[in-house]
Amino acid sequence: MKLVREYMTKDIVAVCNSSTVKRVIEVMVLHRLCAVPVVNKIGEYIGCISESDILNEAMPTYMKSIANTSVLANIDLVTNHLGQIINNPASDFIDKEYPIVKPDDTLSYAADLLFRSKRTMLPVVTGNELIGFFSRLDFLSIPLVKDD
Amino acid sequence: MILTVTLNPAIDKILILRGFEMHKLHRLVGDEKCNTTAGGKGVNIALGLKALGNDVIATGFAGGYTGHKLCEELRDHDVTTSFIFTDGLTRTNSAMLDVENETLTEINDFGSEISSADKIHFLDNYRRLLNRVEMVVIAGSLPPGIDESYYYQLIKEANDKNIKVALHVSSKYTSLYNGANPFLINPDMRSNHEFLDRPLDGIEAFINAGRDVLIKNRDTDFVVFTHRLENIVALTRSHTYVLRPKGLKILNMFGYCDAYLAGFIYGYLKGFDTEKVLRYASAVGLTNVEYVGKDIHDLNLIDRNIERVDLEILQ
Incomplete structure (x- = not known):
């Protein structure tokens, strides 16, 4: 049975809950990630912030009540809103219900969770300790892994 | 779990060739090689420790496509980044x-x-990582924008949490050898042959400098000089050792000290007695210099090479 620990990315990349939104975006850009795990001061995992968590906040209020996707948001309004929230604490945006997996979860469980939740990555957590993440790319790379 | 700190890591591009001549085009042919690997002292030690069987987290600064390449290669070797x-x-x-x-x-x-x-981001992350490791290895040069007081702070923060620090940095960072109190001091003297502001070479000079360091660093347990492979000098509070590998056939000095230190830490954490730790570390270094690559590649050969290390106790 294939387990998450065999295919996950062992990278402990996170922001602290006392960081700003600006730092969250910086980490996303520099690490090429669409979501960033959040830890507290002593390193315990507490949740995750995704691109959409920040983008949703930056969208003009009227967009949230319009179901018609052909209506476009005023880009100046979006960037203006982003500018207003950029120094807000990351703690305002943490999704504490963001799905996670454990290293000994099966790959099929993780893949199912990844696709059903429409996430790009899932933090891999043991107890309160973040040990890496399992991404769509990790899953897609499985057929590329060469047996020794 | 061991944490390795490499503030100025690198991608190492290693050309292995025959008969290079200046002012001529040299095309690689036949068995000549160009290897591109993750590098920097702390990174080399992280890879060495993992090859020997330790769990390792590698930290430091990285950036751009070369930074991603560095981290990917570490993770390919099962080192957490x-x-x-x-x-x-x-x-x-x-x-x-x-x-x-x-x-x-x-x-x-x-x-x-x-x-x-x-x-500041690094320090915050370092403090969090200290909560999950039993030893820290600080190795290599400092990048522009950082001075040796930063290393001093990293050592102090680990010491405050009773986490042992192995220090393998340039001997030019004098303040670190004057009271920073890491558990192990192994000066890197490749490009600076002075130590504590005096020229240093020869067994007697190493022993005197080592004693000086032990006086200035009351919590330091080991001082090791690996600059002369044929005469490795190690000092503890009670003994002085000289280790001499027999029948040395040096093929490559690249990454030798890093391999030595990985061997030392592996042996120490395994609970070997001091003599066995020193012999094992020398055997790892010896195996490394007789192989063309910088990686630790043959654990059985290391075990056989222990027999080739002479250990003399001077005191």
Whole structure:
């Protein structure tokens, strides 16, 4: 049975809950990630912030009540809103219900969770300790892994 | 779990060739090689420790495509990464090993400037990582924008949490040898042959300097001078050792000290007695120099090479 620990990315990349939104975006850009795990001061995992968590906040209020996707948001309004929230604490945006997996979860469980939740990555957590993440790319790379 | 700190890591580009001549085009042919690997002292030690069987987290600064390449290679070797990514690029260091002329030429880049903000991000992350490790290895040069007081702070923060620190940095960082109190001191003297502001070479000089360091660093348990492979000098509070590998056939000095230190830490954490730790570390170093690569590649050969290490106790 294939387990998450065999295919996950062992990278402990996170922001602290006392960081700003600006730092969250910086980490996303520099690490090429669409979501960033959040830890507290002593390193315990507490949740995750995704691109959409920040983008949703930056969208003009009227967009949230319009179901018609052909209506476009005023880009100046979006960037203006982003500018207003950029120094807000990351703690305002943490999704504490963001799905996670454990290293000994099966790959099929993780893949199912990844696709059903429409996430790009899932933090891999043991107890309160973040040990890496399992991404769509990790899953897609499985057929590329060469047996020794 | 061991944490390795490499503030100025690199991508090592190693050319292994025959008969290089200046002012001529040299195309690689036949069994000549160009290897590109993750590098920097702490990174080499992380890879060595993992090869020996330790769990390792590698941290430091990285940036750009070379930074991602560095981290991917570490993870390919099952080392967990936790680097602070910066705007600059991770540097590329070049080395040329000419096996015909028996020369090794190395050119190390500066590395990118580290901003004040990134220094704080690193410290925050380092403090969190200290909660999950039993030993810290601090090794290698400092990038532009950081001075040796930063290393001093990293050692102090680990010491405050009773986490042992192994220090393998340039001997030019004098303040670190004057009271920083790491558990192990192994000065890197490749490009600076002075130690504590005096020229240093020969067994007697190493012993005197080692004693001096032990007086100035009351919590330091080991001082090891690996600068002369044929005479490795190690000092503890009670003994002085000289280790001499027999029948040495040096093929490559690249990464030798890093392999030695990985062997030392592995043996120490395994609970070996001091003599066995020192013999094992020398055997790892010896195995490394008789192999063309910088990686630890043959654990059985290391075990056999222990027999080739003479250990003399001077006191």
